[in-house]
Amino acid sequence: MGSMIKFLTDYLAYVFKGGIKFYAWLAFLGIFVLIWGYGNYQQFTQGMIVTGLTDQISWGLYLANFVFLVGVAAGAVTVVFPAYVYHYEPLHKVTVLGEMLAIAAVIMCILFVLSHMGRPDRLWHMIPVLGIYNFPNSMLTWDTMVLLGYMILNLIGGFYFLYKRYMNREINKKFYLTIIFIAIVWALSIHTITAFLINTMPARPMWHHGMMPIRFISTAFAAGPSLIILIFLIIRKNTRLWIEDDAINMLSQIVAWCLGIGLFLTMSEVVTELYHPTEHSQGLQYLMFGVHGLNNLVIWFWSSMAFMVTAFIMLLIPRVRKNYKLLPIACVLTFVGVWIDKGMGLLIPGSVPTPIGEFTQYSPTFIEIFNCIGNWAIGFIILTILLKGAIGVLLGDVKYAEAEAA
């Protein structure tokens, strides 16, 4: 027990021993957290009326980010899967970084759900025994369960590994691998269930199709590893931890294929819906072309398409993929493209028109946007802390013996 506390204090002590760059980064994020505090105060005291949401479009930017970030969390499995299922050594060494990303992403998910809730003060109503947990009826209860479960699995898996490393002891393979393999399957479940959350509602025809889960997963496995590649490249540049080219190349291949599958699924949906457009295609038509002169989302859809197609083509070419000056561009394009695709491109048009045919437009307010940025900033602060400590352990900078000597 004592060694665990020591581990934690050493971990944190290492994290907060940083240079100007590190603190500048934290301060930069901190500014957004301050604005976030103000925005949340406004939203909590005045209600959701400070957002751009309406009865017509009642799910907006918050839930869009939530859906996207569930994908990022699930996408972390692209590091774990090749490492443990295919024993891919270059990724094996840095698996724990993927797990840290998953933890941060799930925390961001929770933040966005809290932002979305009208009565966050009543969250306890969902706690079993204290409140009522409408399981297994409500898909939201499933989603809560799988998300929290995924976070716990990654916390256990990640920190168990780091702790053993810190103690310089062998890991208990039986225990650790069980956790890892459960987490792999679990990662699929979080995004599948998030897809079920919205595609099990016949009231919203744009979402009501069986392709949703696989589309979610494929785009998640494009956006998630793109972020991981960017993080790896930053780590390579800024720390002594060297992540092998092969690891990055493997991930960029995964991004390429998953993005390709995602685009294929998008195309399938577009053809199915628009070959003979029905009433149920109106959401997609609104998204792609606008309807009756309302076309807020058209620019978003086509820019997302442009980003994703460009990124896909870039990643298809090995020379570009392996050029680490161009690769980040492709990754950013993928990440932003998928973010739009799942956010503005999926969540909003699902509510347009309303189930009884009313077309309205939604534009988020500043408070809403800043609350979103703030949630991201908090997530990145947590990610930075988690990653920095993990890197310290991996490098051997944080060690039990050393700590004792000191």
Added chain:
Amino acid sequence: MDFKREDIMNRVEIRAIATMLFLAGMSGAYGEEEVVCYESRKDASKVVQKEVEPGLPNVVCSPVTGAVLWWGDPYDGTEAMGEMPIEADYSTAEALVKPREEQLTLIQICGVACHNGVFPPVPKDKNPRKLTMHQDIVPDSMDLQHGRGAIWCLDCHHTTTRNKLVDNFGKEISFNQPQKLCGKCHGPVYRDWREGIHGKRIGEWATDGTKRWFVCTECHNPHDVQHGARNSGFAAIPPEAAPKLPKGMENADHERHHGSASGSAAGDGDAHE
């Protein structure tokens, strides 16, 4: 046509009485700043807003249209409807109506002031003829809109007793019971009305609950039921205000751009403009 002096005298008298009635109504309205609204058909049934209990108004009126929006007391001013000639699922005690005669200003004087049985002379037959009075109710008596030429005033109004309606046997029907008259021709609608399927009822929903039944003339104008080309049994009324536009919308013009939602401009824009 035999016009006589008395005839003219009579008409002068009527105008005098009508004016008095009008003035009486006006003074009432201005005296207390009453809120007066209508129930179903505009100008057919007025109701004055008042308190039936502390804090409970008999009706709440719409500030936009002057129509009743809410009944605090659905039975205010009602009386038992009485027997219907044909059986229905109701008891006389449960079925209440608001007497129509109170709403009809002429009915209270017509038997005394004008149609006193002596003058004007009782018509010899029911054939259409030009009316010299009541043009405000029936603008062109030679082209009565109700029935479109197939019936005329005396098919419904009692020939001699003018403050009554008439049934198929020549017996009197009270203005408070127009359903007995309308049911003469409109069988299926009358049946639906008895069953509570046609028409308006307020009060208690239970089959044996107390209900105020709205009678035919509270909703339909008996002299012009179909409103000409509109061919609708209910006269047009102003609607209540549209809901507020949701945040982010400046107008609802897009709604009028009916037609293709598939992005084709073929049908856009010309549906209503």
Added chain:
Amino acid sequence: MSKEKIPVVNLPQHNSPQKKEVISQESVQHYDPEPPASTSRRKFIKNVSGMSAASLLGTAALMTNSDDVNANTEWAEHFQGNYRLMTDAEKQETVERLERRYSREYEKDVTVATTDAEDGVLFGYALNIQKCIGCRRCAKACVEENNQSRGDEQEIEWIRVLKMEKGEFTPERMNDGYPGDFGIQVGGNAYHAAGVVLEGEHYYEPEEVPEADSFYMPIACMQCEKPPCVKVCPVRTTYREEDGPVVIDYNWCIGCRMCIGACPYWARRFNWGEPNLPKEDMNPDTHYLGNRPRMKGVVEKCTFCIQRTRQGRYPACVEVCPVGARKFGNLLDPKSEVRKILASKRVFRLKAEMNTYPKFFYYVD
């Protein structure tokens, strides 16, 4: 009008179990053609439950120590359990607490009823779409009755009336379709949707209704027998009552809006901000699951006017409809107006393909 006393059955209140007994020879009595006893819901509530007395006492107590009591009241509400799981005593306590707060806030004697469903009753609704003239009086009557938020900031209406085009086919439009080189593929008139729900107008404002070229379709909660909104609620705050209406425990709602997403009829509304309900417009006859004032951040919807219908009264929208297009009654009673309509008219349910089994029927003569 006859001022004579007329023999009348003095009807009992509808949730009185001895109803059938009371309608007997002995109970026939004379009464002035003033409102029968059963008309006054307010009186009735006072007699039966004595809750008004409690709330009066509460108001008196509040006068002396108002701020503290109010704060304590609201504080207690935060820890309130789920309504359905409360014991009768807990319900009583909860309701009294609410009555105290509302009475003070709205400066009138507010009652919060907890009247339960009556055995053998299943509420149903029928709307004659042929008769509706689109006057929106139902939507406004609903607001009058159900204490929704009003004003520029946040206006909530539970009923939405759609204006639908009757449709006009013209020879001029015959050539509006795609080029016909390979045979006519799309008729020009195809682009003029007539009578399609998804092409309705929501914000029409003509001088008078009905307009010659339109018909109208009011839509509100269908009180589905298989409600998708109930299924998705993570905390079971919304559920179907035994007599049919789908209700919400506003104090238990966490504001996640899953139900709004799941409803195929767009029947649910959200209190985006603190509702604006002027004191003078507040309807003091409320039900816990119905029209009691709501708070920000919770969902609300039509309950078939549970505070009225559980006391025997028609819903407010039924009473106000100037053309009698709205009918309401007990689906389990073959003699009720709704059952007679189901038996004799051409009836349809909106979006029947959703398998939600609404208890709200549209019909034509």
